[in-house]
Amino acid sequence: MATSRATPESSGGSGSWLVLIYRIPSEPTRLRATVWRRIKALGAVYLQNSVAALPHTPANERALRKLQREIVGMDGTGVLLESSVLSGEQSVLGSFQAARTDEYEEIVDRCEGFLAEVEKEYAKNHFTYAELEENEVDYTKLVNWLEKVKARDRFGAPGRDEADAALARCEQALEEYAARVYAEEPEGH
Structure with a gap:
């Protein structure tokens, strides 16, 4: 069975993405590894270093809000944005x-x-x-x-x-x- 290539809009989503932009202190390195594992476990993709994206769903938003708070608790910084891709959606x-x-x-x-x-x-x-x-x-x-x-x-x-x-x-x-x-x-x- 072939699977059609869907877009955020055709998959029931709003076409928006959640984007987490964060910084973590370089030491101890285990903090970076912890965040990386959590982001991967959520299924997010990295757009570049320390910038991860997920389709916008209530569950994904809750998970990324929680992760953002954990990053801040690690003496890091984190911003969670809702975004529409203006160019480069594919x-x-x-x-x-x-x-x-x-x-x-x-x-x-x-x-x-x-x-x-x-x-x-x-x-x-x-x-x-x-x-x-x-x-x-x-x-x-x-x-x-x-x-x-x-x-x-x-x-x-x-x-x-x-x-x-x-x-x-x-x-x-x-x-x-x-x-x-x-x-x-x-x-x-």
Whole structure:
């Protein structure tokens, strides 16, 4: 299924972006790393150093307001703006789409790793409840990760269908492995 290239307006958004401009003291460096991780976790893209953008939604605004307060609490400065892109919208949208596509590709890679691990269990003849539980935990992490990326994917980035298909293969492999564990593991172990 092809995904059309959406714009902020056609995706139900107002066409506006939230832009966080901030400065953090250079020491300790962990503060910069903390902010960078939080911005990436929100799905924002950097327009340049210390300038990050997200589509304007109430949830994104709350998250960036909170982050702005945390930055100020780190003895930094932060300004949160609502902006319409006057020129270069496709560049901003392209960066946002590329970030989501990269996330989808990483999920597909992790799914392939998950499937390889399940195959190793078959090769080693490891059909235990402990192994099954470990695989279920790994699968749940993949499911949760994909849901987070989908929630950030406001414009239908390429790669979503492939990530969904890869996760479906993981679910099928886990179900087959579970059936084998239940068939081979004696009750009560």
